[in-house]
Every structure is written in C-alpha cells, then in structure tokens.
Amino acid sequence: MKSIIVPQIDLGPISQNDFEISLMIDDSGSFTNILGMNLLINHKCSFLIDQSKVIVDLTLIEEENIHFNQIKFEHSIPFIEVKFEGAKLNSLWDTGTSMSVVSESIFIKYPNKFRKIDVQSIASDMYGVKKEIPLYYMESIEIGGQLFPQQMVAVMDLSHFNEYMEQPIDLILGYNTICKANWIFDFPNNKWAILKMLNHF
Numbered sequence: 001m002k003s004i005i006v007p008q009i010d011l012g013p014i015s016q017n018d019f020e021i022s023l024m025i026d027d028s029g030s031f032t033n034i035l036g037m038n039l040l041i042n043h044k045c046s047f048l049i050d051q052s053k054v055i056v057d058l059t060l061i062e063e064e065n066i067h068f069n070q071i072k073f074e075h076s077i078p079f080i081e082v083k084f085e086g087a088k089l090n091s092l093w094d095t096g097t098s099m100s101v102v103s104e105s106i107f108i109k110y111p112n113k114f115r116k117i118d119v120q121s122i123a124s125d126m127y128g129v130k131k132e133i134p135l136y137y138m139e140s141i142e143i144g145g146q147l148f149p150q151q152m153v154a155v156m157d158l159s160h161f162n163e164y165m166e167q168p169i170d171l172i173l174g175y176n177t178i179c180k181a182n183w184i185f186d187f188p189n190n191k192w193a194i195l196k197m198l199n200h201f
Contacts, residue, residue, distance in 0.1 A: 013056050014043060041076060044186040047095070049179050050198050060195070063184065068191040069144055074166055078185065080192055082171055083142040085110055089170035091143075093185075093192075097174035100151055102138060103158040106170050113139045117152070143173075143181075144194040151177050 002023045009019045016039065046055040072079045072090075082091040089106065107114055114136040133154045141148050162168040182195040 009039070011039065012054075014039060038076065040185075041187050044184070044188065046195065047178075047183045047185070048195075049182055060184070062195045063193075066184075066193045066195065067145065068186070068193045071185065071187070071190045071192050072167075073190070075164070078187070078192075079167075079169075080143070080173075082173070084171075085113060085139075089141075090167050091171040091173050092169055093173050093178070093183075095175055095178055097172055098176065099135075100138075100153045100174040100177045101158070101172040102136075102153045102155050103162075103168070103170050104155060105158075105168070107136075107155045114153075114155070115150075141171075143177075144192070146181065146194050146197055148177060148180060 003020050004023060006019050006021055008015065008017050009021075020038070022036075043056050044058075046058070046060055048055060069080065078093055080091050080093055082089040084106075087109075102114075117135040117137065119135055133156060136153055136155055137150045138153045139150055141151065158169050158172075179198070181197050183192065184195050185192045
C-alpha cells in the first residue's frame with residue numbers, strides 16, 4: 001500500500017495540513033474512499049444514520065438525556081463494549097465493514113447462540129484474494145443499554161489481527177448493525193452513546 005502527503009484536506013469543518021493518505025490499487029472497481037480515524041480522532045461526530053449525515057463538533061439537544069460510555073482506543077482504533085450472553089465483547093465500531101464479523105473464538109464458545117444461513121459471503125482481503133465466509137444469525141446483543149435483536153454476521157478467524165492487539169477483537173460491528181441506530185462519538189473525550197434507535201429491525 002502506497003502513501004502520499006497532500007498539502008491540505010478539507011471536509012466540512014475539518015481541515016488538516018500535510019495530511020497522509022493511503023492509496024489502494026482497485027482492479028475490481030468495488031472499493032470506495034474511506035475516512036480513517038486519523039482524520040476524525042480530534043472531533044466529536046454525531047452519526048445521524050436516518051438522515052445520512054455526520055454532524056461535527058456541535059452539541060445536539062439529544063445529548064442532554066443520554067448516558068455516555070467509554071471508548072477504548074488501541075492503535076488509534078475505537079473499541080466499545082458489547083454485551084452478549086453475560087460476556088463483555090471487545091468490539092470494533094467500523095462503518096467501513098458492510099457486515100458485522102464475529103471471531104471464531106466467540107462462535108466456538110457459544111455455538112448454540114448462532115444459526116447457520118445457507119448462503120456464504122465472498123470476502124476479499126487487501127491483496128485481492130477471495131475467500132468464502134460462512135454466515136450466521138447471532139442472537140441478541142446489547143450495545144449502550146439498547147437491545148439489538150438477532151444480527152446477520154460473518155464468522156472469521158481474527159487471529160491475524162489479534163496478534164497485534166493488547167486485547168483480542170471479539171466482534172467487528174459492521175454497517176448492517178450500525179445502521180439500526182444514530183450514534184455519537186466524542187473522540188477527544190473518549191466517550192460514545194446511542195442517540196436513538198431506528199426502526200430497521
């Protein structure tokens with residue numbers, strides 16, 4: 001992967017000079033541009049999924065009556081806590097992932113809490129290598145005090161990621177889960193909350 005430095009990047013109220021951007025070769029035409037945490041980490045972002053908007057560095061009325069939870073950062077990656085069957089899952093919040101992903105270790109620990117779907121997903125890694133991934137329905141999870149009914153998830157071996165992590169990744173929350181709520185992430189103050197649930201179940 002190649003990186004370049006651009007003199008300036010502006011995104012709404014966000015502006016940075018001498019900003020590093022990674023370039024990826026895309027022969028398939030399936031990739032889109034992704035905003036990384038290196039651009040957002042110094043800002044409070046309200047992700048209003050139902051309006052297809054991100055509000056930056058503004059205080060919303062909805063914040064007055066919500067309970068905030070702590071963000072845990074590792075390698076500048078935001079992790080939040082998800083509750084599942086009494087366990088606390090170390091979970092990566094990732095709008096760039098289309099479907100939520102559960103680690104094989106969690107699947108093996110709670111096999112009766114997953115129901116197999118008779119289809120498989122085709123995933124490509126950063127080198128373009130394709131692999132079939134089994135899909136399951138995962139029983140309800142709790143995020144930020146809100147119940148998310150069964151989710152469609154991919155089950156994958158995340159050991160190649162976890163060998164670099166202080167605490168293993170149990171779950172990657174993808175867009176199929178994220179789109180069921182509006183969220184606020186106050187990255188400078190290490191806190192997050194769900195603003196409201198949406199009727200996407």
